[in-house]
Amino acid sequence: MDIRGLKNKVRAAVATAALTTTPFLAASAAEADLVLKGGTIYTGTDAPFVGDVAISGDRISYVGKKAPGDAGRVIDAKGLIIAPGFIDTHTHVNGMLGGDDATERLVLPFMMQGVTTAFIGNDGYGDPDTGRLLGAAATRPVGINYATYVGFGAVRSKVIGQDDRAPTAAELSEMKQLVASAMCSGALGFSTGLFYAPQSFAKQDEVIALAKEAAIRGGIYDSHIRDESSYTIGLSVAIDEAITVGREAGMPAHIGHIKALGVDVHGQAPAIIAKIEAARAAGQIVHADQYPWSASGTGLSASLLPRWAEDGGRAAMLKRFDEPETLARIRPEMRENLRRRGGAASLLITSGPDDLVGKTLEAIAKESGAEPIDAAIAILRRAQVGVASFNQSEADIAAFMKQPWVMTSSDGSIGHPRLYGTYARKYAKYVKADKVISLRDFIERSTALPSSAFSLEGRGTLKPGGFADVIAFDPVTFAPRADYAQPTLFAKGIRTVIVNGRVAVEDGAPTGIAAGRALARTPKAGTCL
Template sequence: MAAGITLVAAAGVALAQGGSPEPAADLILRGGTVYPGNAAPFKGDVAIRGDRIVYVGPKAPGTAKKIIDATGMIVAPGFIDTHTHVNGALASGDPAARLVMPFLTQGVTTAFIGVDGGGDPDVARTFGRDSGAKGGEGEAALGQSSRDYGINFATYVGLGAVRLKVIGPDDRAPTPEELAKMQGLVSTAMCQGALGLSTGLFYAPQSFAKRDEVVALARAAAEKGGIYDSHLRDESSYTIGLKGAVAEAIEIGREAGIPVHIAHIKALGVDVQGQAKAIIDQVEAAQKAGQIIHADQYPWSASGTGLSAALIPRWAQNGGRRALLERFENPSVMAKMRPEIADNLRRRGGPASLLITSGPADAEGKTLEQIAKARGIDPIDAAIAILKQREAGVASFNQSEADIAAFMNRPWVVTSSDASQGHPRYYASFARKYANYVRDKQVIDLRAFIDRSTAVTADMFSLDGRGHLKAGAFADVIMFDPARFAPRADYIHPALFSTGMRTVVVNGVIAIENGEPTGAAGGRPLPRQPKPGSCR
């Protein structure tokens, strides 16, 4: 009960005018079922003063400026989303932006950006700090942000962004000088607070990077204490296969001496469905051999990607979009490309399995099959016609529920959204995981859901003071109604807010109250402290 002593002491230190004790806390969530994170739940209170939790236990002593009745509610640490594609929403400094609200209405108080190799090497700029700031010993060494944020966020430096900056979109290896420059960009980003190196080896031009190049950049991140986060080179059977891609990620981690995080782990497509157990065995064998490996997962059977990434062979993307458009007009090149597009469409489950979520207005909300029939053309020609107009986003229905459940049950797989516009996972991933896989299907229990959305995640990524409800931790706290917490977004209506999240507190600031946004901004950038002495 040390936390309670701390709170009582605070009450007795300062007296308001007239001799009345100042309230011991700014906010008490009273009488809820508290899930502290990696600990058994209990009925009790959570008290907050400033940006910190000051008490977690059966009954908070003293009074508070504000008391919220949590009877019948679940009280938990704020959820942590390890994989999102809404960099602008989190780094813009606009706390009232509609782009931030999908996270808050699901209880997400911290999210990671810069994933899949897209992280800007200028991490200081991403954090709203002086780009000349150097890392060092402590938060102050990384500079201060002048912006207000809706939620907390951390960022990676991305292989794709680094490669484009130094090499461009071409399919070639870096020269020794270019590789050294790329390593320097990664090192600088780490000193500015990057979580580590992210890669999207499935996507051109990152797919052109060979393993030795990736190892060299991962080693630069490892020297500063970072993590290697990877969208695998192949989640299906496009190139080296799912098992081969997992083996490559494990080997990169081993050679670079860096912890490995597998992004949105899955078995994608008809050729690899049913391989979840084999992938789990691969990962757990490496863990037993001493490697640190973990993963995240979004709770949807449809992935989200670009139409070109899903269907167009990588060689055809060499040189970027302009070169691809020129290839579309070359009959001899198309004679080579069409059979490969057809095979990619087959492994994705056919044209009925690809729903256009963004792109030309007349294509959005329709499957590739529907578009092809309406235009009276072949599905491949329909896809090419769309891509000639602009890149399109797709929801690709390609996973089995058995594989999803198998991954979800592993203690090293945490929750993520892979949030992107046009897919319901942006607005509803945490709500759907609870409603569908905890409450309805009982694939995992409530504590496992909460722990692997909070404490387990925070501990994996060394987010000190986050992910746990305990005295001294940052006050990222949520309260939701277990009977009403549910998604509203679906594949046809992907931008509907989830329901049932009653209270969200971000660093002590109430962002959701009585289920409604307050517009207040409590979020902060969360720079990762580099390894001591590595950035001098």
Template sequence: MRVRHAVLLTTLGALCLGAAKPPQPIDLLIRGGTIYPGSGAPFVGDVAVSGDRIVAVGRRLSLPARRTIEAGGLIVAPGFIDPHTHAGAQLASDDAAVRLIPGFLMQGVTTAFIGNDGGGDPDVAGVLGRAATKPVGINYATYVGLDPVRKRVIGEGDRAPSADELARMKGLVAGAMCDGALGFSTGLFYAPQSFAAKEEIVALAREAGIRGGVYDSHLRDESSYSIGLAAAVDEALGVGREAHLPLNISHIKALGVDVHGQAPAIIAMVERARRAGQKVTADQYPWSASGTSLVASLVPVWAQDGGRSAMLRRFDDAAEMTRIRQGMIENLRRRGGADQLLITEGEHKGRTLAAVASARGEDPVAAAVAVIRVKDPAVASFNQTEADIAAFMRRPWVMTGSDASTGHPRAYGSFARKYSEYVVRRKVLSLRDFIHRSSTLTAETFGLAGRGRLAQGAFADIVVFDPGSFAARATYEQPTLLAQGVRSVVVNGVLAVDGGALTGAAAGRALAQTPPAGTCP
């Protein structure tokens, strides 16, 4: 049911106007806000909630309510849905406060996906089932990922699977899909996933496609590390076509000096595929810095064959290290130099690689190797241009995402920053487009039934925010500052944020996808 300019009076609302007996009060009435239903034009009106559902949306709902929130001057929208996060460890934490995921709730994010970049645990039943004993603050869904599937069967080596090994890997993906996974994810830039050929990926993705899943991919190359950005997009499109399932490109970008300005060409590739009938979307975070690790940024992938211990042995081999050093020098150039890599955890947290090198009296590559020998730290890599960011953001098939990870402000500020920076300040998007691409588009793309809209019968996932103050406070120096401007957040009918403060309610749910009939035992 679409919400339009016309007043929506549900059966419940109509009964309220003419019933002989006073109706039972609803649980929550959000009154007088500017409602952006997700699709359709905004209007000033009310949203009524009982239990975990929206029971009415309209211009004036004369309904008695146990609780009323006055939303005059505020925006009322579907709860935001983040299609790319690394919040799995937080959702599984033994600390109930951590499991609320405050950084998401205080931006209005009510649903998040985990298992991205190929990291999804094949034990999907366990991942989804733990919400029953460890209540969470937001809804979540999960992918099954190439990394654990490949490691479990092959290990970390650079080789193709045997026929028997491939069959076992396919079985892991199929089983995970039957247990409720969203689809199959890959992080082909990262070893050992980078050792998988396209044919292997197609075979595994097909198992997800048969069971109604999506292929979500961190491209093999977002820059010029190996096959190049355009070829990596072409590979992902090919996997989607050959495996017969929708493709979502993770955190779409043009990373590094060699590919700056290529956004229009990549957009053209995707839109040709879409015109030909292929289902292709992407998600994007609104930051010029990506989040990765120092090893992934600088160490050539061949030197990571066999895992960390093998890499460290190569560091100790003079001949190997000469070759590694040359590769690291080139990768540092791609990323814009040592002053564009900010270490975000560990001993050197808050310092650029250039600053660490200066303090040690070494060149940046030698300093990076010394740091990596102790631990591979997370880094923020400043590698994108605003022109490319805006070009991708304007496309109607690009959703808002965070790629939320430790040490990067995107975990605490992506949705808020996209609004304040790209809707209000830069005017790249309209408010209506921002809300649609942060909620409805994501729900429709991934088949989240009953979510992503403010409509009668939908789940009551709702955000109420102040359009004058909604903004990120998190910075690269202080990445865990909560966003400002969100007044209320409702998750499955329960107030998780009330008056701008967390209530402590853990009303989130694990969202299992249902495979088509006959595709699972």
């Protein structure tokens, strides 16, 4: 089922739901509003067992073999897996959550694969106006819970713009104030995307200075590291940098979508794992997230252009294309970046002009009779386009996935099937088919691990008193339907999704209920005066 096919139906449900947003109320102290009965329960921390989960209002009231008393409503979960709602720690769904369309704000691509909480503002893109982002849910209901980072890219762009230079003392002070203010308004931490311009122009000491503002207030450092491949400093040194920033700033370091990207670094996963394990053994808090796809999602410019060619933004980039001598410098560096990513056949256009979407750079080059680099430059002259970049090895993916400190994430964005199918794919491919990890590990690293790592109190586990974010899925049929050719198909096999005690998916179909909440992080006491 495609999201477009449900739009009108869900709109009507949203309108109805808006009139009935009062949480369930138990008829008596002994009764629950809702019981999921007879499923195999994975609490997020305990061995699985068959039993019941009872919900009263927005909280879990019972987890065990048999719920006591009566219930206002019973959902038969026999043969299903009951688990906490999945927590996606790295996404790009801020546009959906903050949009004008009530259906889009349900974030059905996530909900229909069991995600009940998402983090936004990753890769340094988090708007420093955290209060506005978190406050919007009060008047514009959303389908899932969300937390947000304050982003280095957004902060640096606001103060310095797109230029390749160090900040002045006054500019650094202004950026610090923006980070501090965002943290005091409920930001989860400080995120960076050091691979991307203009963040790539910053030296490590600038990053540490801003990260400290988040650390003082209890935040976490989240990083799309400076190099996941061999573009500049290399994967290993980039991991060192992320660990150093966390250590010097005095905060947990989280590595976003950990990977070994490109042919030059395939096989380096064991060495990277050893490096992180050494930091953890030395007492530092370091963890990571990962999506279960061999193709990353990024922009064509980020994939192929040298960062210096983006100094000053898009207008400056286009001007460089028009300067023969400068273009002569750019082309060989683009050619090397294309080699590093596996060639023109490995780049699939996922967003941009309609006549390009769904085609590889190789196919576009053949159609135009140009070599791939010239075809890429012609595309970049037209528009900024997104690509799926097939650049990872299955051996590295599996090695990272097995680590107990690596949680699940989607990096969900338009045009890539990971927006619609990440959790279903991880289960279907890496749990059932390839047996890389167990079902229990999959669930715990998608729920309790992120909840614990990011201090999401009352979420990520099925425990009495916790928030009732609960899912039930069919272990036989849970699987993705989205692929690179059709990236907007809902996953199959999710039967029930409950968000804050309200049924958001029933019998495998969305109800239109928008029960999500903005999750503001409480800053450390005494740090926000």
